[in-house]
Amino acid sequence: MTGKGYADEWYDRYYNERYRPLSREEMQQEFGYNELHEALDEKLNRVPTSQVAYGNLVGTSKWSKNNTTRVALGICLGDSSVFVGTRELQFIPTDEIQFAWGEK
Numbered sequence: 690m691t692g693k694g695y696a697d698e699w700y701d702r703y704y705n706e707r708y709r710p711l712s713r714e715e716m717q718q719e720f721g722y723n724e725l726h727e728a729l730d731e732k733l734n735r736v737p738t739s740q741v742a743y744g745n746l747v748g749t750s751k752w753s754k755n756n757t758t759r760v761a762l763g764i765c766l767g768d769s770s771v772f773v774g775t776r777e778l779q780f781i782p783t784d785e786i787q788f789a790w791g792e793k
Contacts, residue, residue, distance in 0.1 A: 699728075747764060747789065
């Protein structure tokens with residue numbers, strides 16, 4: 690990626706004052722979006738999934754255990770995409786990416 694901060698104003702807003710992660714409803718209220726895809730659409734350019742194999746994109750996958758966002762957010766690297774797992778990085782085939790975004 691480029692090192693630019695496209696969503697710096699989101700930093701450190703995922704937790705309440707006691708450092709408990711926000712619930713889905715609390716996140717919707719805090720950020721003003723119903724879905725993560727809506728927020729990413731505002732900050733980045735959505736890319737057709739046919740172009741995801743070229744890599745260097747942010748992508749979402751339905752393979753998430755996170756009930757707050759309901760999707761996993763990772764980096765498309767070409768044939769594979771990488772996501773942060775519980776204990777290690779998880780690689781999935783890029784053709785399992787639902788949506789992808791690149792810089793504006």
